[in-house]
Amino acid sequence: MTLRWLSVCAVGLATASATALLAWLVSPVAPGISAVVFGFTALPFGATLGWILFVAPKTVESSYASGESIESHWTSTASSGMATDLVCILGLTLAVISIARAEPPATLLLIGLLLAAFASFTARYAFARRRALSE
Known part of the structure; x- marks a missing residue:
């Protein structure tokens, strides 16, 4: 478990x-x-990303609702993750555009x-499917 938390710190710092x-x-x-402010601002989000990658898959159990198929569970998991990814991508893109004063x-x-x-x-669905089928 210590190695997982060290990985979380490494991802956060990276x-x-x-x-x-x-x-x-x-x-x-x-x-x-700008580098100092954005670096310190990104640190907690990077640590959260590390936790999602290294700690959460080993500690959180998946629960399925009755009557739900495994494919619909994979789809809902991928959709919710995609929404989070898009919010992060939009925020980072807007930050870069505003700092660079660009007008794409x-x-x-x-x-x-x-x-x-x-x-x-696609990546999240494939990852959920692979993880479920390999168990």
């Missing part, structure tokens, strides 16, 4: 470092301050959002 580096690179005004076309942003939604749902 996420915060990557966010700080990105803020440093794209900030036209005061890149050092709305069509490009919407296409990117749809591709991210499709990729997230």
Whole structure:
């Protein structure tokens, strides 16, 4: 269990470092301050991501409602995870756009959002299916 929590810390620090580096690179005004603020802001979210990846799958039991098929459970799990992914992606994208003071076309942003939604749902569904079938 200690190794899992160390992995959580590593993912949190890696996420915060990557966010700080990105803020440093794209900030036209005061890149050092932007890097510190965004790095510290991303740290709890990175730790949460690490917990989701390393601790939660080993400690949380899946529960199924009566009359629910396993495929519908996989679909609802993938859908709820996709919604969380999209909120994170939208927040990070808006942060980068506002820091860089860029004005990308709305069509490009919407296409990117749809591709991210499709990729997230597909990956989460495949992961849930693989995990259930391998047990």
